[in-house]
Amino acid sequence: MTLSRHSSALPPAGRHELILGGAKSGKSRTAELRAAAWLAAAPGREATLIATALAGDEEMAERIRRHQAERAARVDALRTVEAPLDLPGALRIHAHPERLLVVDCLTLWLTQCLLPPAGDGLDKAGWAACEAQLLAALRDSASPVVLVSNEIGLGVMPMSREARACVDALGLLHQRVAALCERVTLMVASCELRVKGAQ
Template sequence: MLTLVLGGTRSGKSALAEQLAAQTAADLGAVVTYVATAVVDPHDQDHVRRVAAHQARRPPSWATAECAQADDLVDHLRGLDGVVLVDSLGSWLARHPDFEVDPTPLLSVLRARTRPTLLVSEEVGLAVHPPTALGRRYVDALGVLNQRVAAIADRALLVVAGRTLELGPPSQRPPPSQRRPSGPPDPHTLGETGR
């Protein structure tokens, strides 16, 4: 089972994914491997503190696999057994030059996994529009990556202010002939169309 847990900064997404991983592992009698995708710069004290807080929450029985290189994520997912928790796709994407990544190998290994896998990712599309070209490239690339992973996920959750919303299955956009016209709704037909 593949679960995608999305959320903004300090939303509680990682804590939720950790709870789900622990419960799943307990139910199955399995171990949890936490796959860390970020590289910690020891000069960035804020990031050091955030990583330490994540580490302190994890049970000592969990194994940790670190991605020394961006390509390590696919290898870890291919080789690990038991419950796997990846935190996070945003950090993984940020390690690729110009945020350009072919998601095909990641999606393939996720589809092939037979054990529970939880992926944490940042939902950055709800934030302020980035003022720089680099920021916009990151937001666009992560938004596309999140959509691709969500399309194959068995379950997708959105965490906002510590509250969790279960997201429905991927929607399919109707063909142009069946789309409603854009623009303001016609007040005379509101009752008929359900808008």
């Protein structure tokens, strides 16, 4: 594994990367650097961020607004679309060989599928079908895709059954997504630790 700081290199078109990290580890900013590098590498390229967050309260709404403003300041050509639930559909709709897709993030998408703020989440069979749709969209994607997600499996096991099920589901999702990615990067204090793939 190789440790580097703020690398902006991107795998070739059609290849994917999974960026994992804890809260405020620099994972979203690193994904934005990938988008900036993609856009700068050749004329005519596009980059689209697929945002999965839902504003369940005012604090989250403010957090989303802040992230939107910061993204616009750092990579003004990075277009944003909202897909809090139908992430597989968004990946299929927006895929194009000259467009990089950035998913931020898998953790919120999974949580909204399994533990939505209002109403019941997907059961085991429903989640399995939804996960399969995401993996198929990644396998079929004409776009290179950079996926951001929280590494939450290193801490204390949650107390509730529902939270434990989410932690397990996210860990398994990470494994399955990583198998489809040429590169997996772990962010630690804004430094990149290469877990899979060439530098």
